[in-house]
Amino acid sequence: MNIIELHEINKTYPIGKDRFHALKNVSLTVERGEMLSVMGASGSGKTTLLNIIGLLDGFDSGEYILSGENVTKLRDHESANIRNGRIGFVFQDFCLLQNESALFNVMLPMYFNKTSFWKMKRKAAETLKHVGLQETQYKKPVKLLSGGQKQRVAIARAIVNEPDIILADEPSGALDSESSRQIMEVFKELNRESKTVIVVTHDETVSGYYNRVIRIGDGRIV
Amino acid sequence: MLKKNLSLIIRFYKDAKVSGLLLFTVFILSQFSMLSLIGKYRTCMQYDRCYKSIPDVDRSVYYMYGENLTAGNDFTAKYHEVLSELSQNSCVEDISCRSYMGTVIDREEEVNVIAMDERLLGYGSDTGIDEDGHIQIFLSPDVFTDRSVTDEIDLQIRTDEQTVNIRAVISGRYKAAEYLPGFNIYSNKMDCYDMLTEYTNTIFVVKTPETEKLLMKNDMYDSRTGFIFFSDGSAVSERSEVLEEMNRSGFSISTYDDIIANTEYKTNKLLEDAIPLPLMTFVLTFLFSISMVVLMLDKNMQTYSVYYLCGLSKKKSYFLFLSSIGISELLAAVINAAITLYCLYFPERRPEYMQDIMFSWNNLYLLLVQAVFVLMIIFLEIVITYHKRSFIQIKNQELK
Ligand SMILES: Nc1ncnc2c1ncn2[C@@H]1O[C@H](COP(=O)(O)OP(=O)(O)OP(=O)(O)O)[C@@H](O)[C@H]1O
Ligand SMILES: [Mg+2]
Numbered sequence: 001m002n003i004i005e006l007h008e009i010n011k012t013y014p015i016g017k018d019r020f021h022a023l024k025n026v027s028l029t030v031e032r033g034e035m036l037s038v039m040g041a042s043g044s045g046k047t048t049l050l051n052i053i054g055l056l057d058g059f060d061s062g063e064y065i066l067s068g069e070n071v072t073k074l075r076d077h078e079s080a081n082i083r084n085g086r087i088g089f090v091f092q093d094f095c096l097l098q099n100e101s102a103l104f105n106v107m108l109p110m111y112f113n114k115t116s117f118w119k120m121k122r123k124a125a126e127t128l129k130h131v132g133l134q135e136t137q138y139k140k141p142v143k144l145l146s147g148g149q150k151q152r153v154a155i156a157r158a159i160v161n162e163p164d165i166i167l168a169d170e171p172s173g174a175l176d177s178e179s180s181r182q183i184m185e186v187f188k189e190l191n192r193e194s195k196t197v198i199v200v201t202h203d204e205t206v207s208g209y210y211n212r213v214i215r216i217g218d219g220r221i222v
Numbered sequence: 223m224l225k226k227n228l229s230l231i232i233r234f235y236k237d238a239k240v241s242g243l244l245l246f247t248v249f250i251l252s253q254f255s256m257l258s259l260i261g262k263y264r265t266c267m268q269y270d271r272c273y274k275s276i277p278d279v280d281r282s283v284y285y286m287y288g289e290n291l292t293a294g295n296d297f298t299a300k301y302h303e304v305l306s307e308l309s310q311n312s313c314v315e316d317i318s319c320r321s322y323m324g325t326v327i328d329r330e331e332e333v334n335v336i337a338m339d340e341r342l343l344g345y346g347s348d349t350g351i352d353e354d355g356h357i358q359i360f361l362s363p364d365v366f367t368d369r370s371v372t373d374e375i376d377l378q379i380r381t382d383e384q385t386v387n388i389r390a391v392i393s394g395r396y397k398a399a400e401y402l403p404g405f406n407i408y409s410n411k412m413d414c415y416d417m418l419t420e421y422t423n424t425i426f427v428v429k430t431p432e433t434e435k436l437l438m439k440n441d442m443y444d445s446r447t448g449f450i451f452f453s454d455g456s457a458v459s460e461r462s463e464v465l466e467e468m469n470r471s472g473f474s475i476s477t478y479d480d481i482i483a484n485t486e487y488k489t490n491k492l493l494e495d496a497i498p499l500p501l502m503t504f505v506l507t508f509l510f511s512i513s514m515v516v517l518m519l520d521k522n523m524q525t526y527s528v529y530y531l532c533g534l535s536k537k538k539s540y541f542l543f544l545s546s547i548g549i550s551e552l553l554a555a556v557i558n559a560a561i562t563l564y565c566l567y568f569p570e571r572r573p574e575y576m577q578d579i580m581f582s583w584n585n586l587y588l589l590l591v592q593a594v595f596v597l598m599i600i601f602l603e604i605v606i607t608y609h610k611r612s613f614i615q616i617k618n619q620e621l622k
Contacts (some may be wrong), residue, residue, distance in 0.1 A: 025549065056531070056613050077535040084533020095617065097528055112533040116226040156530070 002065075003196050004030040004053060009062035022048045023059070025221040030163070030198065035191040037207060038200045040216035046200040047169055049216065052089050054103055054167045055079040066069065067164070088158025088166045092173035094150045095170055098143040102128060102153045105142055109161045114197060127156040148179030148197050155186055159195070166190060168199045172206075182207050227542065230415035230529075231592045242272070242550070249554035249596075254505035256592055257558060259500040261579030263270070265399070266489045266496075266578055269414040269539055272401040277341045278315075279478060281456075282449045283465065284417065286408035286474045301446065311464055313456035318342055319448025320405040323437055324381035333365055336421075337381055337394045337429035337439070342449075343405055345394045350428030357436055358393040364570055371395055377425075379437060386438055396421070398569035399580050405445035412476035413484035415492075466516040474597070496578070508596075514598050515547055519607050522546075525615040543604045548597050551605050555589040562586065 011023035030036055038046050051057040052064070055071065064072050069084065089095070096105050106124035115123065126136060131152045137145060142153060151171060158166055168187065172180030172217045184206050191197045200211070207213055215222050235242035235298060241288055275517050309317055316339070325334040340346040343361055352358055356374060369375065373392045378385055396402075404419030426435050450468075452461050476484075526539050534542075565572045565581040 036358075037443055051614060074538050078533035080530075080538070088533055095531060097525060109531070110534040111226045111230060112529070112538075117229075183568065215256050 001032050001119045002029045002181055003032040003034075004028070005063075005065040006053070007063040007065075009047075009052060009059050009064070011052065011057075011059045019135040022219055023052070026062075026219070028214065028221060030196060032196055033191070033194050035188070035209065035211050036199070037199045037210040038198065038216060039202070039207075039213055040206070042202075043113060044216045045219045046153045046216055048170050049169050050198065050200055053165075054089055055082055056089075072127055080112070084109055086163045086165060088155075088161070088163040088164065090151065090154050090158050090171045092170040094142075094154045094174075096142045096150060096154055096157070099141050101139045102133060102142055102145065102149075102156075103138045105153055106156045106160050108156060113161060116122075124156070124160060127155070127160045127218070131156045131159075132182075145161075146179075151175060151179070151183050155183070155190075159190060164196055165189050166197045167193055168197070170200055170202065172201070172203065180206070225532065227545070230241055230542055231549060233525075234496055234518070234522055234542070236315055237525070238518050241514060241521070244516065245511060245547070246554060248507050248514060249551050250397055250557055252504060252511055252528075253505035253554055253558045253589060253592060255500045255507060256588065257562065258576075258579070259497060259504055260581050260585075260588065261581060262496045262500065263493065264580040264582060265578050268399050269401060269418050270485055270489065272418055272481075273414040273481070274346070276403075276449075276452070279449075281452045282318075282478060283452065284449055284476045284481060285410075285414055285468065286447045288446055288472055292338070304550065308450070308464070308468070312462060313452050313460040314450055315453035316341075316451040317448060318451065320403070320445040322432075322444045323427070323439060324379050326377050326379055326425060327540070328366065331423075334424045335377075335427065336424055337427045337437075340428045340430075343426055344402075344497045346428035348430070350433040350435065351392070352391055352432045356389045356391040356392075357427055357433055359390045360394040360396065361392060362396055362424040363398050364422050364423040365425060367393070381437075381439070384438060385458070386436075388436060390427075398566075402426075403449075405447045406445050408474065409524045410476075411484045412472070412481055413488045414481065415485070415488055417481070424547075425588050441496045465476075475481065481489075512599060512603065515603055516607060518547065519543060519604060522617055523608070527613050530613050539608070540601070540604055543608070544597060544601055547600050548593075551593050551600075555593050556583055556588055562589075576584060 006028045007027060009023055009026045009138045010021070012019040012021050026045075026049065029048075038049065040046050048219065050059070052059050054165070055074070060092075064069065064071070066082065066086075073081070078178070083209050085088075097108070103121065103124050106127055110120045125135075125138060128137070133149060133152045133156065137149055142150060145153065151174075155166075156172075158168075166187070177182060180203070187197050187199060188209055276282075287304070305317055309315055318339040318341065321337040323337055325332045327333075327336055343360060346358055350358055359375075359377075368373070371392050371394060375386065375390050375392060377390050378387050399420060401418035401420055403417055404418075404421075404582055407416040409416055425435070438464070450464075452464075468475060497529070522543070526534070526543075529539060529542075530536070562581050562585040565576065565579075566583070569581075
């Protein structure tokens, strides 16, 4: 069963008076439980594609079906609900609240759903343990953690609401090779737990982790 | 849900503690300067209102007899004679002035006793005496504060001639800023500010033949100034005849229209002096608070973009922004409401510079209106600074 179906997606960015065509008629289907890699040269449109899949950005034309539901035109709170519960994001630059503790960062998605206030902390701690962050690091401000630790916090935040889909934009881009390998292991483990994982990467050496690799060049899937 | 929201609202100030405190202070100042502004205006208007609330004052004139207010005693006999002649006149309904009775000793303090016509007091029965034969007294705000209205009380009133013991009933107490004719100023540009005063340390009784008998007072008129009320429907020509007659016998006269015109002139001047400072404070603090809000929003932009990523809808982030700042505004309003209540309940305890600021229950309503207005502006600011910016834009900005 297809969890993601993109049909003929076009995306342009305004540049001054002109528009830059970043995605050109991109169609893509992803099956539930796949572990997919998106590769391509810098500026080819990988991040753009991932942002659209994650409902972080809109598109000009085309159709997007998520788990059988047409999500092409959603209202503000509907797309917020999907971001909150059904999709988890991991970024190269972490996108964490640097002054807050790891625990709070992981609790954050639960602030926006119905998890009771008292359960949030326990669930966040469990999730951090699951991604392999040492307990001594939970209460430190995130800015004091290493890159690999930060990325574990980011992954914990992405999965704490138990989404079906994990989107990662160059998750190991800011990490050394050992940390990268460990982070990839975490993703692989999540995929074994039947989550659909899409990872944007430059790194050809980790292609062994993926069921499928798609390549983007100049806004098209090649 | 409430706990989560509250926790996020408090977190709004976490990265902006100093600006948050500043914003809070500015909100307090801005509201306070608004209340001072309106309070000063209210004080001015209050004189006018108290004057106009004297029944039939629009057919009265205000007079002074003699060259000045401290002319010698030999005047008195003549003064009374002239007044009683005047009162014979068919178009003169009433002559109203103050009569000074003497003093009461209350715990070693001397309290003045003053008699005035019922229409000037605004209270009292026709006789000034209740059914049980007790004389009705009305208190200035600061007198006998430990007693309440309807209490009975024994008074020993000392006048120049004798001491009388009477049983009185407290029939009313004036509130702050209930101004009464003071009868101690006359000018050729007579206005309400000259005429009215806020009495302190004074007991009032209604001036009637009955009370004067009870108080064994012989002289009807003490003050050299007073009102002459013309009877309703008396002809203009008749009235001006009386006025001419008064002029000839040594009276100075201000008509109702004179007083109103002079008051308007004086009010404008007073407001011109009193308004600019609070107005400027109000405008400056207002503008400052608006720019502070932009700053605070900006400081929280990154945080909110992470919230957005984690599933906070735009609409709800407006709500959180608005509540976060609104809480400061409301807290400031609560403080100003407390100041208002304090000044309403303990008017004598307010500091010197607040004496000419009139507080009222209306302030609470005003604070609410201002809070709503400010929140509307803040909402606009939120929409302007946040609405058009997408998550991607904010994130990219961070990377730069
Ligand atoms: N907000 C934007 N405004 C204008 N142009 C943009 C914007 N975002 C991306 N682009 C352009 O769209 C194209 C695709 O960008 P995108 O970020 O998707 O590339 P990418 O494949 O993720 O590149 P990289 O590997 O460097 O991250 C690029 O040419 C970029 O310059
Ligand atoms: Mg990219």
